[in-house]
Amino acid sequence: YGIPPNMNFYGGVSAGGVQQDGACQPIANTENCEKSATGYKVFAGTRLEPRANGALLPSLGVEGGYIDLGTSKADGEILSTRNIALGDAKASSDVSAVYVAGVGYLPVAPQTEVVGKAGLAYWQQKGKIEVPADPALGSSSNNSGLGLMLGGGAQFKVTENISIRGEYEHIFGTGKDTDYESDAGLYSVGAIFSTL
Numbered sequence: 001y002g003i004p005p006n007m008n009f010y011g012g013v014s015a016g017g018v019q020q021d022g023a024c025q026p027i028a029n030t031e032n033c034e035k036s037a038t039g040y041k042v043f044a045g046t047r048l049e050p051r052a053n054g055a056l057l058p059s060l061g062v063e064g065g066y067i068d069l070g071t072s073k074a075d076g077e078i079l080s081t082r083n084i085a086l087g088d089a090k091a092s093s094d095v096s097a098v099y100v101a102g103v104g105y106l107p108v109a110p111q112t113e114v115v116g117k118a119g120l121a122y123w124q125q126k127g128k129i130e131v132p133a134d135p136a137l138g139s140s141s142n143n144s145g146l147g148l149m150l151g152g153g154a155q156f157k158v159t160e161n162i163s164i165r166g167e168y169e170h171i172f173g174t175g176k177d178t179d180y181e182s183d184a185g186l187y188s189v190g191a192i193f194s195t196l
Contacts, residue, residue, distance in 0.1 A: 006049045006196070008061075014165065014190020015040040018070040022093030026129060026179035027076035028085070037070025039186050041169075045103065049196060056107035063103050063117065067169070069095040069184045078131055087133040093180045097123040097171055099149050111157040115167060121149040123184075125175040143180065147173045155192070163192040 018039040024030050047061025071094045078089040101119025108114055124144045131137040153167025170185045 004048065007046060008049055008194050008196040009044075009046050010192050010194035011042075011044040012165065012190050012192035013040070013042050014167075014188040016186060016188030018184065018186050020069055020072050020093070020095055020174065020182050020184035022095065022125060022127065022175050022180035022182040022184075023072040023074040023091040025181065026127065027074065027089045027091045028079045028083075030074045030076040030091075033074040034072050037072060039068050039070045039188070041065050041067040041186065041188060041190075047103065047105065056110065058107070059105045061103045061105070062100070063119075064100040065098070067097045067099065067121070067171075067186060069097065069123075069171070069174070069186060071095075072182075078129065078137055086137055087131050089137075090130045090132075092128045093175065093182070094126040095123060095174050095182075095184050097121040097147075097149075097174070097184075099171075101149060101151070105155070113155045115151075115153050115155050115165065117149070117151040117169070119149050121147050121171045123147055123171060123174040125178070125180055127175070127178070127180040141178065141180075143175055143178050145173075145176050147171050147176065160196075161194055163194065165190055165192055 021035040024033040043065025045063030099121040101117040151169035155165040
């Protein structure tokens with residue numbers, strides 16, 4: 001079908017810790033602000049693996065996937081337009097994204113590579129404020145947009161078709177132009193299943 005013999009197709013899953021503090025922004029005098037959560041991602045991609053006389057060379061590929069960036073929560077107060085406290089409030093911010101990125105691989109040992117990526121993420125952010133004493137003061141919102149995504153890590157080949165990858169990915173400006181605006185990052189470890 002015209003597919004180069006050195007083209008590798010792969011898919012994988014990973015999970016880890018998330019850093020995002022969108023819930024800490026929309027209410028005042030925040031306490032118990034949870035910036036950390038758990039998250040996961042599923043992804044797939046393709047890459048060309050050039051080889052010259054058995055030498056390992058840098059290579060490039062394209063990857064896309066879905067990332068669940070968890071939920072951050074915070075306790076605080078809701079204020080009037082005149083900054084008068086109207087009651088205790090609880091806020092939450094749930095973030096997820098789909099992304100596409102270019103990926104570079106730099107071999108540093110026969111079975112180990114350094115991985116770097118850059119691309120765009122289409123994020124979705126759901127925000128909610130609850131005021132137990134007066135539910136009518138609560139609110140919810142759904143926001144979405146595009147943000148720059150950068151990442152890096154390392155990949156170790158366990159067998160011909162299975163690798164382990166550890167990496168950090170950072171999405172800039174989730175919830176942009178809203179009270180929930182925050183960068184979001186995922187530290188993850190996962191398995192990759194490939195054709196080469």
